[in-house]
Amino acid sequence: MNAIEKVKKYGQEQLLKYVDELSPAEADKLKAQIEELDFDVLSALSESNEVLKRGKITPLESLELSEIEKHKDEYEKAGIEALKAGKVAAVLLAGGMGTRLGSDAPKGVFNIGKTRDLYIFECLINNMMKVVDRIGRYIRLYVMTSDLNYEATVSFFNEKNFFGYPKDQVIFFKQAMAPCCDMNGKVFLESKSKVSTSPNGNGGWFLSMIRSKVIDDVKKNGIEWFNVFAVDNVLQYICDPVFIGATILNKRDIGAKVVRKNHPDEKVGVVCLEDGRPSVVEYYELTDSMRDEVDERGERVYNFGVILNYLFNVSSLEEIVKTSLPYHVVDKKIPYIDENGNLVKPEEPNGHKFEQLVLDMIHMSDSCLPFEVVREKEFAPIKNKTGIDSVESAQALLEKNGVTL
Numbered sequence: 001m002n003a004i005e006k007v008k009k010y011g012q013e014q015l016l017k018y019v020d021e022l023s024p025a026e027a028d029k030l031k032a033q034i035e036e037l038d039f040d041v042l043s044a045l046s047e048s049n050e051v052l053k054r055g056k057i058t059p060l061e062s063l064e065l066s067e068i069e070k071h072k073d074e075y076e077k078a079g080i081e082a083l084k085a086g087k088v089a090a091v092l093l094a095g096g097m098g099t100r101l102g103s104d105a106p107k108g109v110f111n112i113g114k115t116r117d118l119y120i121f122e123c124l125i126n127n128m129m130k131v132v133d134r135i136g137r138y139i140r141l142y143v144m145t146s147d148l149n150y151e152a153t154v155s156f157f158n159e160k161n162f163f164g165y166p167k168d169q170v171i172f173f174k175q176a177m178a179p180c181c182d183m184n185g186k187v188f189l190e191s192k193s194k195v196s197t198s199p200n201g202n203g204g205w206f207l208s209m210i211r212s213k214v215i216d217d218v219k220k221n222g223i224e225w226f227n228v229f230a231v232d233n234v235l236q237y238i239c240d241p242v243f244i245g246a247t248i249l250n251k252r253d254i255g256a257k258v259v260r261k262n263h264p265d266e267k268v269g270v271v272c273l274e275d276g277r278p279s280v281v282e283y284y285e286l287t288d289s290m291r292d293e294v295d296e297r298g299e300r301v302y303n304f305g306v307i308l309n310y311l312f313n314v315s316s317l318e319e320i321v322k323t324s325l326p327y328h329v330v331d332k333k334i335p336y337i338d339e340n341g342n343l344v345k346p347e348e349p350n351g352h353k354f355e356q357l358v359l360d361m362i363h364m365s366d367s368c369l370p371f372e373v374v375r376e377k378e379f380a381p382i383k384n385k386t387g388i389d390s391v392e393s394a395q396a397l398l399e400k401n402g403v404t405l
Contacts, residue, residue, distance in 0.1 A: 001035065002031070002035060003016065003030070003031035003032075003034040003035050004016065006034055006035060006039070007034060009039075010039040010042065012039065012186065012187050014186060014187075014189070015030075015034060015187060015189060015195055016030075016031075016034075017189075018189075018192035018193075018337075018341065019031075021192060022192065022193050026193040027193070029193060029194075030193045030194065030195070033194065033195050034195060037177065037178075037179050037195060037197065038176070038178065038179075039179060039187070041178045041179065041200075041327050041354040042179070042181060042185055042187075042354075044326065044327035044328070044329055044354055045181075045185050045329060045352065054274060054281070054285065055274040055275035055279075056274065056275055057272050057273070057274055057279075057281050057285075057290065058272065058273045058274075058276075059272060059273070059293070059295075059301035059302060060271050060272050060273045060278060060368070060370060061370075062258055062271070062304045062370035062371070062372050063246060063250070063369055063370065063371050063372060064372045065372050065373075065374065068242065068246065068371070068372065071246070071249075072242055074245070074249065075241075075242045075243075075245035075246040075249060076241045076242045076245055077245065078244070078245030078248050078249050079240070079241030079242055079243065079244035079245030079246075079248070080134070080135055080241045080245075081245075082224075082225065082244055082245070082248060083131065083135045083137075083139065083239060083241060083244065084135050084136070084137060086137070086140075086221060086222060086223070087222065087223060087224040087225055088139065088223070088224070088225045088226075088227060088239055088244055089139060089140040089141070089142060089218065089221070089223045089225070089226055089227070090128060090139055090140070090141045090142070090226070090227050090228075090229070090238055090239055091141075091142045091144065091205060091209075091226045091227065091228040091229070092124065092141060092142070092143045092144065092229060092231060093144050093202055093205055093228065093229065093230050093231060093308075094106065094107065094108050094121075094143055094144060094145060094149075094153060094231040095144055095145055095146035095148070095149065095175040095199045096146070096148075096149075096199075096231065096232075097148055097149060098110045100383060100384055100385065101382070101384075101385050101391065102385055105149075105152060106145070106148075106149035106152050106153045106156070107120060107231050107232060107382075108120045108121040108124075108153065108156075108231045109121060109152070109153075109156045110382070110391075112234065112382070112391055112394065112395055112398075112405070113405050114395065114405040115404075115405065116404070116405070118403075118405060119156075119160070120231060120232070120234055120382065121156070121157070121160075121163065121231075122160070122163045123234040123235075123398070123403075124229075124231070124234070124236075124238065125162070125163040125164070125165050126163070127234075127235075127236060127237060127238050128141065128165070128238045128239060129164075129165075130237070131237075131238065131239045131240070131241065134241070135241075138165070138166055138169045139169070139239050140169055140171070140217075140221060140223065141165070141169060141170045141171070142171050142172075142173065142209065142214060142218075142226075143157075143170060143171070143172045143173070144173055144174075144175050144205050144208060144209075145172055145173070145174055145175065146174060146175045146177070146199045147174060147175075147177055147197070147199075148199070150172065150174050153172065154172050157170065157172075171214055171217055173208060173209060173212040173214045174208065174212060175199045175200060175204055175205065175208045176199075176200045176204050176207060176208045176211055177197035177198065177199060177200060178197060178198060178199075178200040178201075178327070178353065178354040178355075179195055179196065179197055179354075180196040180197060180198055180332070180334045180351055180352065180353050180354075181351055181352050182336075182350065182351045182352075183350070183351060183352070185352075188334055188336035188337070188351060189336060189337040190335065190336070190337070191337060191343075192337060192341065196334060196335075196336060198332075198353045198354075199355075200327075200354065200355060200356055201327075201328070201354075201355025201356040201357055202230070202308070202355075202356075202357060202358050203325055203355070203356035203357040203358045203359070203360055203361050204325075204355075204356045205228065206226075206312075206317050206320075206321060206361070207321055207325070207356075210321065218314065223314060224313065224314050224315070225244065225247075225248075225311055225312065225313060225314065226311070226312045226314065226317075227239050227240075227243075227244070227309070227310070227311050228308075228309070228310045228311075228312060228358075229308065229309045229310075230308040230309070230381075232381050232382045232383060233307060233308070233309070233378075233379060233380060233381045233382075234380050234382060234394050234398060235377065235378055235379060235380035235394070235397055235398065235401065236257075236307065236309050236378050236379070237373070237377075237378050238309075240257075240373075243255055243257060243311060243371050243373075244311060246369060246371055247311045247369050247371070250369050251367070252367040252368055252369040253312070253313045253316035253365045253366055253367050253368065254278065254310060254311065254312055254313070254316070254361075254362055254365050254367070254368040254369070255310065255311035255368070255369045255371050256271050256306055256309075256310050256311075256362070256368055256369065256370050256371065257306070257307050257309040257310070257371050257372075257373050257378065258270075258271060258304035258305060258306055258307065258370045258371065258372055258373070259304065259305055259307055259372070259373060259374075259375040259378070259379050260303060260304060260305075260372065260375060261300075261303050261304065261305050262375075264291045264292070264300060264303075265283070265291070266283065266305060267283045267284075268283055268305025268306060268307075269281065269282050269283065269305060269306045269359065270283070270286070270302045270303075270304060270305055270306070271304065271306060271362070271368060271370040272302065274363055277363055277364075277365075277366070278362050278363065278365060278366075278367060278368035279359060279362055279363040280306055280358075280359035280362055280363075281302070282359075283305075286302055290302055304370055304372060306370075307373075307378070307379050307381075308358070309378075310358065310362075312361070316365055316366070317361075320361055320364045320365065323364065325356045325357075325360050325361065325364070326356070326360055327354040327355065327356055328354070328355050328356070328357055329352050329353075329354060330352065330353045330354070330355055331349040331351070331352060332349055332351060332352070332353050333345075333346045333347070333348065333349050333350060334346070334350055334351040334353070336350075336351070376397060376400065376401075377401060379397075380393070380394040380397040380398060381394070382394045
C-alpha cells in the first residue's frame with residue numbers, strides 16, 4: 001500500500017499536508033516512512049481500557065537464594081553445557097538516550113568513570129566476559145538500538161573497538177517505531193517531512209528481531225535461549241550459568257531475575273500469577289492487603305522485584321508472537337507541527353505514545369521462574385543523575401564489588 005492510500009485508509013491525510021513544499025528526496029523519505037509504519041497500533045486507543053483490566057493476582061513462589069545454593073552445582077553444570085553448545089545468546093535493550101543523565105547521546109555511551117573512562121556499554125561487555133572466560137567461547141550479542149541512536153551506537157562500538165569483544169559476535173538491529181498521535185488519534189508530524197514516532201516499548205524486542213531479519217541469524221546459529229537485559233543496570237550478571245541451568249532444569253519457558261525489595265512500597269514490578277498464568281504486577285497495582293500478605297514463614301509474598309533481566313525460550317517466543325501483544329497507551333508531551341506549520345513544544349501531555357511491554361510477554365507464556373539474586377551484587381540501575389538509582393549510587397555499588405572507577 002503506497003503512502004497516499006495508507007493515509008486515506010487510516011484517516012491520517014494531515015501527514016501529507018506539506019508534501020508539496022518538500023524536495024523530491026524529502027517527499028520520498030516521508031512517504032517511505034508512512035509506508036513502513038504500523039498504524040494499526042492506533043486501535044489500542046479504543047482497546048486501552050480493556051488492556052488495563054487485570055485478572056486475579058495471586059503469589060508466584062520465587063526460587064530463593066537458600067534453595068539456589070542447595071542446587072547450585074547441578075544448575076551451573078546445565079547452564080555451562082547450554083552456553084558451551086552455543087544455545088544461549090544475549091539481547092541488550094539499548095534503544096534509549098541519556099536524556100535524564102543530561103546527555104543527548106545513547107545511554108550506553110555515558111561515562112561513569114572517576115579516575116578513568118568507564119562507559120555503561122563497557123561495563124556490560126566486562127560483565128559478559130566473566131562468563132566467556134569461564135566457558136572458553138564467545139556468546140552472541142544482539143544489541144537493540146532505535147532510530148534515535150542506531151548510528152551513534154554502532155559508531156561508538158567501532159570507535160572503542162567493541163571493548164575487545166569480537167566484532168563478528170555483535171549484531172545490531174533497530175527497534176520498531178510506533179506513531180505518536182494527539183488525544184483524538186490524529187498522528188503528529190515531527191517536522192514537515194517526518195512523522196512523529198517513538199520506540200515501541202521493551203516488549204517489542206522480539207518482533208523487532210523478526211522484522212529486521214535478525215531472527216535468521218538466530219536460526220542459523222541454533223540459538224534456543226535469549227538472556228534479555230536492559231542497558232542501565234551496570235552490575236548485572238549476564239548469561240549467568242546458574243540462572244540458565246535453573247530455568248532449564250525446572251522446565252520453565254522464562255526465567256526472571258528478581259531482588260528482595262528494600263521496603264514493601266519500593267517502585268518495582270513483582271512476578272506473580274494472574275488468573276493462574278505468570279505475570280508482573282506493577283508496584284502501584286499492589287493493594288495494601290497484597291503488600292502486607294505473608295506466607296507460613298511470615299515472609300511477604302510480593303517481596304521480589306524484577307530487574308529486567310530475563311531468560312526467554314525461543315520456541316515459546318515464537319508461539320507468543322502468533323498472538324498480537326497488546327499496546328499500552330501512554331500520555332506524553334509530544335512536540336509537533338501545528339496546522340500553520342509551526343513547531344509546538346507543549347508543557348503538558350498533549351498526546352499518546354504506544355508501547356508493548358515485557359510483562360505481557362510473560363503473561364502470554366505458560367511458565368516463569370522468579371530467580372533471586374543478591375541485590376548488592378547484581379542491581380545497580382542508572383536512571384537518574386543523582387539520588388536513588390543514579391550514577392552516584394551505581395558508582396558506589398561498583399566500587400563495593402571491586403570495580404576500579
